[in-house]
Amino acid sequence: MMLDRPVALVTGASRGIGRACAVELARSGFDIAVNYLADEAGALETVRLVEQAGGRAVALQCDVSMYDAAKHLVQCSEELLGPIEVLVGNAGITRDALLIRMSEDDWDQVLDTNLKGVYNVTKWAVRSMARRRRGRIVNISSVVALRGNPGQANYAAAKAGIIGFTKSLAKEMARYGITANVVAPGYISTDMTENLPLDVKEAFKRQIPLGRPGTPADVAYAVAFLSSPQAGYITGQVLPVDGGLSSGLIL
Ligand code: NDP
Numbered sequence: 162m163m164l165d166r167p168v169a170l171v172t173g174a175s176r177g178i179g180r181a182c183a184v185e186l187a188r189s190g191f192d193i194a195v196n197y198l199a200d201e202a203g204a205l206e207t208v209r210l211v212e213q214a215g216g217r218a219v220a221l222q223c224d225v226s227m228y229d230a231a232k233h234l235v236q237c238s239e240e241l242l243g244p245i246e247v248l249v250g251n252a253g254i255t256r257d258a259l260l261i262r263m264s265e266d267d268w269d270q271v272l273d274t275n276l277k278g279v280y281n282v283t284k285w286a287v288r289s290m291a292r293r294r295r296g297r298i299v300n301i302s303s304v305v306a307l308r309g310n311p312g313q314a315n316y317a318a319a320k321a322g323i324i325g326f327t328k329s330l331a332k333e334m335a336r337y338g339i340t341a342n343v344v345a346p347g348y349i350s351t352d353m354t355e356n357l358p359l360d361v362k363e364a365f366k367r368q369i370p371l372g373r374p375g376t377p378a379d380v381a382y383a384v385a386f387l388s389s390p391q392a393g394y395i396t397g398q399v400l401p402v403d404g405g406l407s408s409g410l411i412l
Contacts, residue, residue: 167246167247168243168246170193170238170248172252173196173198173252175200177351178351181376181378181381182251182384183210183218184207185381185385190216193207194234195220196221197223198222230281232281232284244293245286245296247299247388248290248296249384254274255353256315259311263315272315275319276319276322279300286298287334287339290337294339295339296338296339298340299342299343299344300341300343300344302327302344302399304348304406305317306323307407327397328341340393340395341397342398343399345407347403347404348406349380370405370406370408373404383400
């Protein structure tokens with residue numbers, strides 16, 4: 162058994178960007194706690210891919226929007242794999258509607274999962290990081306936080322909140338040697354974007370200077386870098402991974 166691999170907890174790792182982060186971090190030498198909400202089969206497939214990449218992994222069901230459940234998630238992860246070195250706050254949902262039609266429930270669900278979920282898990286994970294005076298936090302925001310998007314006021318607000326949260330955390334945690342950064346993906350091909358109307362997809366693609374949607378792996382490479390020892394002097398930053406979408410490049 163490998164005893165000294167560090168541990169990463171990735172929320173929302175049953176598919177998409179979270180799964181790619183789990184696999185890339187495993188390739189970089191981490192054991193992985195694979196969190197999911199409902200898709201147990203997907204989470205177990207991520208576990209299999211992590212093991213194939215040389216790491217140990219456990220699948221841990223938890224709704225990150227629930228405060229006490231998030232505490233339990235962190236405790237289970239630490240009991241089963243060891244102290245958390247890297248936390249990737251990736252779990253997220255969309256409930257798109259123009260504000261005029263956006264229900265209170267659409268607002269609450271997105272804020273509770275995407276923003277409060279990040280607070281909930283980070284709150285418990287930083288405790289042992291602070292005790293051990295080491296750790297990396299990488300939260301997944303969105304290009305939408307930087308430029309807004311019609312129909313996504315709830316999502317943009319949550320994702321912008323993640324940036325303010327992470328920048329504050331970076332300042333609070335620097336004294337413990339813990340870094341906290343944000344990755345802001347653009348348009349990435351996953352289940353989340355699969356069901357967008359064709360005209361919206363085409364409009365997005367036309368605005369991407371590099372001319373293609375991103376892949377989950379494109380995002381995972383950035384997350385793995387920010388989780389690495391080589392990124393130890395980078396904190397409080399927002400790294401767009403968006404093919405130039407947010408850069409203002411005009412072709
Ligand atoms: P997917 O919809 O493919 O996957 C979402 C993941 O989040 C799943 O693993 C899902 O678990 C999990 N999840 C959802 N709600 C909860 C919850 N309450 N508790 C725990 N886990 C939960 O999304 P993507 O991979 O596309 O997106 C990943 C992150 O990247 C999200 O935060 C998203 O906002 C962000 N992002 C995505 C972009 C894109 O273009 N795809 C662009 C910018 C940002 P389960 O499968 O069990 O339901």
